[in-house]
Amino acid sequence: MKQPLQYKVSLKDNASFTNNALFCVGTGRMNLALRKEYHDQLMKVQEEIHFSHIRGHGLLCDDMAVYHTYEEDGEVKTEYNFTYIDLVFDDYLSMGLKPFVELGFMPEALASGRQTIFYWKGNVTPPMDYNKWADLIKALVSHFFDRYGKEEVVTWPFEVWNEPNLPGFWKDASMDEYFRLYEVTAKALKECDARLRVGGPAICGVDDKRWLTCFLEHCSQHKVPLDFVTRHAYATDSPELIGHYEYQKLRKPEDFMEELRESRRIIDSFSEYKDMEMHITEFNTSYTPRNPIHDTNLNAAYTARLLSEMGDVCASYSYWTFGDVFEETGVAYTPFSGCFGLLANGSIPKPTYWTFAFFKHLKENAIARSEHFVLTRDNDKNICGVAWNPVEEMEDKELALTFSLDLTDGDYMIVTKMVDECTCNPLRAWTNMGTPAYLNKEQKELLLDCARPQINVKQFRVMDDAAQIEIPLSSNAVCYFEIQRIYPKADRGFRPERIRGGNIMME
Amino acid sequence: MKQPLQYKVSLKDNASFTNNALFCVGTGRMNLALRKEYHDQLMKVQEEIHFSHIRGHGLLCDDMAVYHTYEEDGEVKTEYNFTYIDLVFDDYLSMGLKPFVELGFMPEALASGRQTIFYWKGNVTPPMDYNKWADLIKALVSHFFDRYGKEEVVTWPFEVWNEPNLPGFWKDASMDEYFRLYEVTAKALKECDARLRVGGPAICGVDDKRWLTCFLEHCSQHKVPLDFVTRHAYATDSPELIGHYEYQKLRKPEDFMEELRESRRIIDSFSEYKDMEMHITEFNTSYTPRNPIHDTNLNAAYTARLLSEMGDVCASYSYWTFGDVFEETGVAYTPFSGCFGLLANGSIPKPTYWTFAFFKHLKENAIARSEHFVLTRDNDKNICGVAWNPVEEMEDKELALTFSLDLTDGDYMIVTKMVDECTCNPLRAWTNMGTPAYLNKEQKELLLDCARPQINVKQFRVMDDAAQIEIPLSSNAVCYFEIQRIYPKADRGFRPERIRGGNIMME
Amino acid sequence: MKQPLQYKVSLKDNASFTNNALFCVGTGRMNLALRKEYHDQLMKVQEEIHFSHIRGHGLLCDDMAVYHTYEEDGEVKTEYNFTYIDLVFDDYLSMGLKPFVELGFMPEALASGRQTIFYWKGNVTPPMDYNKWADLIKALVSHFFDRYGKEEVVTWPFEVWNEPNLPGFWKDASMDEYFRLYEVTAKALKECDARLRVGGPAICGVDDKRWLTCFLEHCSQHKVPLDFVTRHAYATDSPELIGHYEYQKLRKPEDFMEELRESRRIIDSFSEYKDMEMHITEFNTSYTPRNPIHDTNLNAAYTARLLSEMGDVCASYSYWTFGDVFEETGVAYTPFSGCFGLLANGSIPKPTYWTFAFFKHLKENAIARSEHFVLTRDNDKNICGVAWNPVEEMEDKELALTFSLDLTDGDYMIVTKMVDECTCNPLRAWTNMGTPAYLNKEQKELLLDCARPQINVKQFRVMDDAAQIEIPLSSNAVCYFEIQRIYPKADRGFRPERIRGGNIMME
């Protein structure tokens, strides 16, 4: 049984909705951006979704080979190597992506300790010499200026470090030490060009209120440059670990949003930071790259709702991550492994990929929004919307949305693109194939075929300035729909009614 | 209501079925093969279906610029220009296609009259000098030898002219004149290399029994070289013309097949020609490029049945044509125009495209066949089949095929690919869009999205060595299905039952 | 023996030079733009040279299938088909080319006579009904508005007909009839949108002064809309025909330019047309597509000089044509056939291709110009120039240009790209191969290898603010050269003087 929901909407209505879904996307560490599989996945994402910025860890880690010392004439000297950074950033820019530059982690030769994080061993200790750190930042930016031009580089946001409020990411999670790093870095950037935009504290949701408040107080009191505030947000509770996987429950979307609103309020409580941009430089349902939820339709439907609301308080929200080339907990054993990506390895779109592809097409003017949909139109009065139905429990729960619209009389075409557990569920297809760990070419193509929305085109006629549009949503469905006025004109002698299967559908 | 049909099949069964569906495909005239749109369409067909040979008209027409005369020292001399033929044949070979060479029509400078056929004005009169015709044929073949090597060229079939039994295609439909043309041509070919294979009489279904009988008698009595017999076959009655379109009724498939069997019997009645290859160098439902049936699912389902039976008596059957770059009645006004192609212009697959794509995947051993399906298996006992349900009347008629199979115990995957009026019907989508004559990029992409089979992957377990496979067929459905033994092995900790939407389907 | 020529040039000098070389390029008739070989050649030209506009004949000829009539209810009705025009213009725009729309020739169903021109039979008679012609023009433009948007289409120039001053191109070369056609067409265009730009009379250099004067008088007296003036210009005397070829002598470049200046003076003599744009909608050395000169280095060197001067009086000069897909006198028998193209068939660049590629790189500020070179610099004081040495006589004549430049002290790099009869002469390579008529893949690749400029990079140091740059030019050489300030900085331990062959050249 479907739960019916009725909405009366006028094209003249206004609804609050800010679509920042495509401002930024997350990525595995910079060194992985040298990979062919990574490039192929990102290219596909850009061709179909086209994000504006990209952010990831590890720009200054040793596998990027940036920072080196050598002895000459009895002195230790520094030399920089930007070969790999160039390869990565050239590739990003060639795909229409600007870097949202995360400055970190610490090159071994500059580090004050040996503590590392992740399978790939990023050093998370403060610099042993803050002057040399500042020199590195200035050399880096100066290189960017040379290669990409000052006017381009001043449009890139710079963020200082990642989640310093966790001791795993920043030695002892020391607040003072972070504030020092932030200050030195921000000032080094401003020395290069005052227009460069810098932000922090890049915290996750642990002790976050205190961190944010103290950080802003510190910046305010010490006149430390700050152009935007950054934090992270995830929507799951603590995990249960089984083998290579971690299982979690989702938080209520309302709770997830409240966490962000709280941050917003803290920022706005400082007169000089009121209305300052808040960037969510990482978000997703689960924060572990081993939770199968990332590969599900549930994830797509839940994320759709988040995308419809986060723009209320955030300047951007960077989905963590675009693809599954990722090594934080090691290398996945299977093509679907619960990793963060919009694409599984082999460039297979997961359902959430389509959530973003659908939000991309939303128009400038919102006319209605609820917890189940957002409806927009453009200046030509074409209407398009996205609707969703997240169902975490195992039991199915169907919805039937009906929109009463004040369309002017005439002929219309409606296109629907449906992604749900039956029609576009590559995880299930792969499971049904017996979860093969190593896909051959045929299996990969079959999964690609199982990862496409179901498209439908219908025609209808409006009389008396009113239309009823029905959108049925099975469990975890995400549906994109688009309504356009058309002016049908048949070719001379073309008679649809005489053609088997070619007749116009008036359902 | 679905009509249920039950079939009990054993993997050890043998059924008669010869799959020659991919031996040859038809094309618009040779000059069109210089076009980019033509190349793009053919490339797509080859990537997904991959025919072995291609045959079309107009190799020697003046728009191929082959035959020229000039005066020198008071004498008329001949010169040949193979520039365009090279471009066309190079392109074919680069896509894995051998030419099934149709020799015709007549260069103006060699023609005995001015009678032409089609919008593109192919001259259909006999040569004014048969020696010069023979010289032309020998120069042509000699050029092929130079460019492609003798060993390659002797694998190409050569056919003499097209439908000489119609006065439109051959002046007065003169039998004697055709026999003369055939003889001169066949001998010229054999002079080049005795291994070259030549055939005729390339007739359509008009007065065909008399033509075929006389042709074979002539060859037999005069020892004229003949390596294979060719004819055409179409499955529609006479048309009603309305504007740019012609509408027709389909013939019964049994009648269509009987026409071919009759030809077979005539050939076999000559002791020296018994079992000689018969090539259907053109076939389709309708013979007019303005019948919308070509764009329908009905065409796909009807053709599927023909493909399952024609191999019983024919060495090949060349679907007329692979694409819609075609000008016999002029240039189409709309992307769907009732033209012959497997692809509409813009490279949009019509339903019949999938019929061929499905037949491509059938395996070497047939285990069952009926008027609704063919079932095959390979040596690893993977099973695959194609099923169809043609319904010409406007009223719907559904089928439900059930196969009882003696599979050995274990886990299996079944993949189904469904093409029917609801799931894969670009003609209807285009009609619902208001039949736009000039597609923009977005419309083209939308139609491509509406022209894909619906894919499904399920898993099932066989116990007691018996499985029931059900294939439901709505009106004009064509369904491909494939059954494979699998050995599921989950990654450590992967629990489908804990993943929303990821559970294994046991339906 | 080289003739030495010395030039003293300062970076502060100004020289007159307007570079309109890339505004427009010519093409074979529109129907040929449907071809794959045509597309491939044009793509290559655009990637390396990138013209802004393209102009060619035959937009309305029957092989574009635009204009049709049919009877209905006892009435003759008209219908239009823009399918092929869309394919062509879509392709142009996708390659960054705007159409310079030439309106002609006459659809058979609208023509008043049967007179045609060329192998491809363009009808050159006036419309039998000027109202229907105006309807056609308006339907065409209205279709352009629908497909490409009004704002785009108003940036396309429209030219009425081609060379009406020749009886071959316009029945009886009737001036009155042309003025009528021009007027009807211009007004039809302005009815669509007053911003549309229209021009004529598209004449060649036969009786041209009288035609131009009368045309302008007519427009002036009858208030006929006119936005720009067009004419053609070729630089050869009358031909000697031998077999497939025509041989001619070149005119003196001064005479060629004087013809254009004369037209300029005529235009400027009308107060309302003073300084009006004059577009040379066709130019080349020879006007016949069978003169081998087009394939030579002489053509490249001679054209270089024209490109350096034509901008003095013309808003554009469209080289006739970009490639050798061309059928005015039939289909060429060999890859080099004396046809107009910058590229020979097989996409082999002829020397003149490089003349255009070199002019593309010239900078905004000219600092010196002579009959042998043009020298420019950009705002960063990088200098680049093109030099040439056309020699028509069989005897060689070498030049040695020396430039004394007031460069500031420091290190510089000079890049030279040389195209001359020895280094980049695919016609000679092909001749030496034995002039094969049908190239195989290896031969094509070899010719491509023989069709590249020879590149050289040298370093020099300037002291005392003065540099001597020497450019030696063998017969028919065209040389591009570029001088840039550099700041050499060797990697730690890199010692060129210890590396065999790696040393810096100070010649």
Added chain:
Amino acid sequence: MKQPLQYKVSLKDNASFTNNALFCVGTGRMNLALRKEYHDQLMKVQEEIHFSHIRGHGLLCDDMAVYHTYEEDGEVKTEYNFTYIDLVFDDYLSMGLKPFVELGFMPEALASGRQTIFYWKGNVTPPMDYNKWADLIKALVSHFFDRYGKEEVVTWPFEVWNEPNLPGFWKDASMDEYFRLYEVTAKALKECDARLRVGGPAICGVDDKRWLTCFLEHCSQHKVPLDFVTRHAYATDSPELIGHYEYQKLRKPEDFMEELRESRRIIDSFSEYKDMEMHITEFNTSYTPRNPIHDTNLNAAYTARLLSEMGDVCASYSYWTFGDVFEETGVAYTPFSGCFGLLANGSIPKPTYWTFAFFKHLKENAIARSEHFVLTRDNDKNICGVAWNPVEEMEDKELALTFSLDLTDGDYMIVTKMVDECTCNPLRAWTNMGTPAYLNKEQKELLLDCARPQINVKQFRVMDDAAQIEIPLSSNAVCYFEIQRIYPKADRGFRPERIRGGNIMME
């Protein structure tokens, strides 16, 4: 002054020459094969040179993520992950390359110690458990069988470890330990399939006679499977280190060859190993990836000589390496860095790239060979050769080779492709550009333009059955030349003598 050298050669002559130059090529470690830049470089190499096999280090290193342990039920268990190996090997096979599988280095979890080699830290200690090592080998091969098929995998050679005779590559350079590793590995392979081919000892030229002798004695005495012998060979003396670079002198080619002949003799001294294949699984001039010699024309000319002789005693000789994606001593600071590759980063061919490209085209029958050239012909009597002139000293030394050939009377074409310090020397061009560390797009294209052979095509006529072919060689030139009989036939009216610059050259 050129030194003249005269050779009289008959087409009927036989010369000893075995061309195994393309059997195998070396590569940076396996993990680098995941990179896009790596793939692009290898693709280019394969398109133009097309090696058959590829060999590199690090297949089992931790960055390939193959070997893992975990605790379950109180037990330590092993699991394998072949995801990355699949990506790499799939890519190789897609480019027509078979792996020449080097088994090593040691996964950390299986290692008996912590000793590593290189910037990328390959563990070089013996397994702590030889049974687990054998299990790993068998699991690996079994996975190969599943993915690529047994018939394919048995064609891949397997080599055990790398340079165990150096303590850096194998803990303590312990011979006994290596023999144990070899034996366990060889037997594990043969258990999978007796047809799998295994070899060793993969030694370099240090204490190599003793190692080889002992290894063969050990295999012989203990009946250890051995299908081929492998060793390495480099042609330089010990280096002088300056900054990032190491400079060395070349050894005499005779000495280099003598080292290989010595190995050959040792092998042949064992009756059971007589004539056994010896594969040089690494060779180059210098063994350090920081010697600029690799980027020079000297390297190309010296290597040409080696390629002409190594086939006398070796079944293959794998140039170390195809490209410059390489990290053994860290990441290069500049595009030319003295690394091993045939291509510099940015896919810029170094001169030695052309040496291989030239050897690729040599024909089956050698007719003459000297220290300066090799001359071959095919069955159609087309002749092709490669000539070289290595000059290590800074002073120039030119050669002029003259071949007297007994060609039959007629017309011929000669193509020469010249690579020397003036015509094809990207290192010099880059030096003259000021050695920019980070190339922009324009610089990269300029260097590509400076990295092409100079091509020349001439025609000559042979009378009296004798021809003189002259090949001038400047210092470090490598020249490819090809002589073909041609049958010139001009198009009607084509008169080269009337075309400026189009005349046939008879020099």
